Amino acid sequence: MDRAVALRRPGVSATRRGPAGAAHDRTGAVVNLQLDEKALEQRQELPSARAAEGLPALEATETAHRFGDGLVGVVTRPLGAASKVGVVLLNAGLTRHTGPFRVHVDLARMLAAQGFAVLRFDQSGLGDSALPGKAAGERRHRETDAAMRLLAQEAGVERFVLCGLCSGADDAFHVGASDPRIAGAILLDGVAYPTPGFWVRHALPRLLDFGKVLRFLLSRRNAGPSLADFRDWPARADARRMLAEMxxxxxxxxxVFTGGAYHYFNHRSQLTACLGRAAASPQVRLEFWREYDHTFFLRKHRRVLLARIGAWMRSEFGAVGSH
Structure with a gap:
């Protein structure tokens, strides 16, 4: 089945379609491709697109793929030899595989420059992928398995690091605990549970503000959806067991926790308090950036995030490609 996929460059307005079906930008350059299945798998970013934005040369190749049960994603591979550990980037909430503010694109390219192959893809019902046909738990494992198989096929990867923000972190935690192919996980505002210490730190400053106390009491009378309605966390005892097994x-x-997790996480010591001794093991690293937004809205914060992930990947799994 043929598909038309528009390639939009950052900072360029929506394309206009010519008489033959191809899209053109304001300079008249063709930026749309009529893609069949084979062309979709072989699509690569045009070098001129990065040059036009004044960006450095891309130290990777990027190809789009349709795989699994109607899933669509982009594989970013190093130009040279690739590590046997690859990275799978999971959707953050309802955002596409580009990630909030294109952070998944930047992360994939940075990791590829370090020698890691990366797949960023749309889970079913999001972005370019088809609607899900099965329950969430089964979908999560089935689709991540398809993603890992694709990355193994395309880049010779044998083990995987799952990375996700918010609901993507929830998926990474669930799959990481049950699949021995998972070598690691990067959990951005992921699983954690309020503890007595959390409530003390959360409540004391607010008790001195009558307005906040009043708003809290009113919110209890008109209770809306809670955190549990939006996140897919296991029971606390199960989460402790899952982390210990990993x-x-x-x-x-x-x-990595940000200020966006203020309603359930507010201190570094909380991770061990809620997830047990395994959270204090050498295999676990923790960052708490209270001043950062949940979606890393500021560019300087995204740069810090990418640098931290890059350093962690090099430390834990080495690097193969150019730096």
Whole structure:
């Protein structure tokens, strides 16, 4: 089945379609391709697009793929030899595989420059992928398995690091605990649970503000959806067991919490308090950036995030490609 896929460049307005079906930007350059299945798999970013934006040369190749049960994603591979550890980027909430503010694109290219092949893809019902046909838990494992198989086929990857923000972190935690191919996970505002210490730190400053106390009491009378309605966390005892099992098989985990998790996480010591001794093991690393937004809205914060992930990947799994 043929598909038309528009390639939009950052900072360029929506394309206009010519009489033959091809789209043109304001300079008249063709930026749309009529893609069949084979062309979709072989599509690569045009070098001139990056040059036009004044960006450095792309140290990777990028190809789009349709795989699994109607899933669509982009594989970013190093120009040279690739590590046997690859990275799968999972959707953050309802955002496409580009990630919030294109952070997945930047992350994939940075990791490819370090020698890691990366797949960023749309899970079913999001972005370019088809609607899901099965329950969430089964979907999560089935689609991540298809993603890992594709990355193994395209880049010779044997083990995987799952990376996700918010609901993507939830998926990474669930799959990482059950699949021995998972070498690590990067959990951005991922699983954690309020503890007595959390509530003390959360409540004390607010008790001195009558307005906040009043708003809290009113919110309890008109209770809306809670955090549990939007996140897919296991029971706390199960989460402790799952983390312990990942640590036992020497999987590496990077937890990053931002100010966007203020309603359930507010101190570094909380991770061990809620997830047990495994959270204090050498395999687990923790960053708490209270001043950062949940979606890393500021460019300077995204740069710090990418640098931290890059350093963690090099430390835990080495680097093969150019730096």
């Amino acid at each position: 640590v036992e098989r020497d999987a590496r985990l990077l937890f």
